[in-house]
Amino acid sequence: MKLFDVYPLYEVTPVKANGVFVYDEKGKKYLDLYGGHAVISVGHSHPHFIRKISRQLRRIAFYSNAVQNPLQEQLASSIGEHSCLHDFKLFLCSTGAEAIENALKLSSFHTGRKKVIAFKGAFHGRTSAAVAVTDNSTINAPLNSQHDVTFLPFNDAEALEKELATKAYCAVIFESIQGVGGLDQPNDSFVIAMDSLCKKYGTALIADEVQSGFGRTGTFFAFQKYPITPHIITMAKGMGNGFPIGGILIHPEIKAKFGMLGTTFGGNHLACAASLAVLDLLKKENLQEKAKEMEAYFREKAAEIPEIKKVKGRGLMLGLEFDFNVGGLRKSLIYDHQIFTGGSSNKKLIRILPPLIVKQIHFDHLFQALKTELKRN
Ligand SMILES: Cc1ncc(COP(=O)(O)O)c(C=O)c1O
Numbered sequence: 001m002k003l004f005d006v007y008p009l010y011e012v013t014p015v016k017a018n019g020v021f022v023y024d025e026k027g028k029k030y031l032d033l034y035g036g037h038a039v040i041s042v043g044h045s046h047p048h049f050i051r052k053i054s055r056q057l058r059r060i061a062f063y064s065n066a067v068q069n070p071l072q073e074q075l076a077s078s079i080g081e082h083s084c085l086h087d088f089k090l091f092l093c094s095t096g097a098e099a100i101e102n103a104l105k106l107s108s109f110h111t112g113r114k115k116v117i118a119f120k121g122a123f124h125g126r127t128s129a130a131v132a133v134t135d136n137s138t139i140n141a142p143l144n145s146q147h148d149v150t151f152l153p154f155n156d157a158e159a160l161e162k163e164l165a166t167k168a169y170c171a172v173i174f175e176s177i178q179g180v181g182g183l184d185q186p187n188d189s190f191v192i193a194m195d196s197l198c199k200k201y202g203t204a205l206i207a208d209e210v211q212s213g214f215g216r217t218g219t220f221f222a223f224q225k226y227p228i229t230p231h232i233i234t235m236a237k238g239m240g241n242g243f244p245i246g247g248i249l250i251h252p253e254i255k256a257k258f259g260m261l262g263t264t265f266g267g268n269h270l271a272c273a274a275s276l277a278v279l280d281l282l283k284k285e286n287l288q289e290k291a292k293e294m295e296a297y298f299r300e301k302a303a304e305i306p307e308i309k310k311v312k313g314r315g316l317m318l319g320l321e322f323d324f325n326v327g328g329l330r331k332s333l334i335y336d337h338q339i340f341t342g343g344s345s346n347k348k349l350i351r352i353l354p355p356l357i358v359k360q361i362h363f364d365h366l367f368q369a370l371k372t373e374l375k376r377n
Helices: 047-059 069-081 098-109 128-132 141-148 157-164 189-201 269-284 288-304 327-335 358-376
Strands: 013-016 022-024 029-032 089-093 115-119 150-154 171-175 202-209 230-234 246-250 310-314 317-321 347-353
Touching: 013 358, 022 310, 029 358, 047 269, 069 089, 069 246, 069 269, 089 098, 098 128, 098 171, 115 157, 128 157, 141 317, 150 157, 157 171, 157 189, 171 189, 189 202, 189 246, 246 317, 288 310, 288 317, 288 358, 327 347
Parallel strands: 115 150, 115 171, 171 202, 202 230
Antiparallel strands: 013 022, 022 029, 089 246, 230 246, 310 317, 317 347
């Protein structure tokens, strides 16, 4: 049997990883400034992460959500402590798209409405409602058109109020920093207006933190840069450092009912152990604070290269914008310099989403490689 061919693949086969490096089958070492798409938060194969998962595996790996699982409660209090959102409630699932589905469904249950506002350039996943609120018609199948979604530009509070005033919308969903879209951010004043307009018209505000959450941007959640309180927060990626886990945090105003949400795998023992290990390490190694320090260093180094037109993003969710298509440059970084970077729907942007343990020396390696390549072309 062959694989269903949906991924354009680079000619690299990682078989081992450690810290910020991955190694191929011949032992060649690659610097991972992509983190497997912002997933690797505390570093590849961290000993504490391995120890905690292995210990859990020897006890019990999985049982369904029909029985007590104290690890879920531990995880809820640890996320509460890290995020300071103590009175929110946690529901666990396994992927980012599943977190989005649950967030949208819950908003609809809560408000009794079904329309959603999403933003131009948004990416929220590939399943039913998640892909419908994603601004990319090529990955939406006819089946997904059943959802009633309005796409608005960022920063047009007037257009947003006009829609919300119809009181037909269950949710507004937004990324504080658009990931796949190319690291665009709404204005502070727009985010604050969006928060109060949602409250005024009884619409749930969903902060999609699947990519930006768990300390990556220098605050636990990227939305915490603003004085706002979303109704639902979605999480995944960095939450498990590669172990599949996702979740939503739910405002106390939204009440639970038995059977309203559910999943077989969500919140299983191994997944909880993985995420608890991540949270331990974020605190112990002060990674959230370090993300800010590393951003400052990254910007300083980027300023030395005139071909870089703009540095976008925040913390360790960063982008380098050029005035040409960077496809070839990213290939040279992988094949000639052994550096993984990310792309986005902005073809002029290189995305940098490293493990949060990245050090100055790793960024030095990137900028030296960029200088060499830019001189060559
Ligand atoms: C902001 C955002 N939301 C949701 C998703 C979907 O997550 P997953 O691929 O785990 O389903 C992604 C994935 O890239 C994302 O970047």
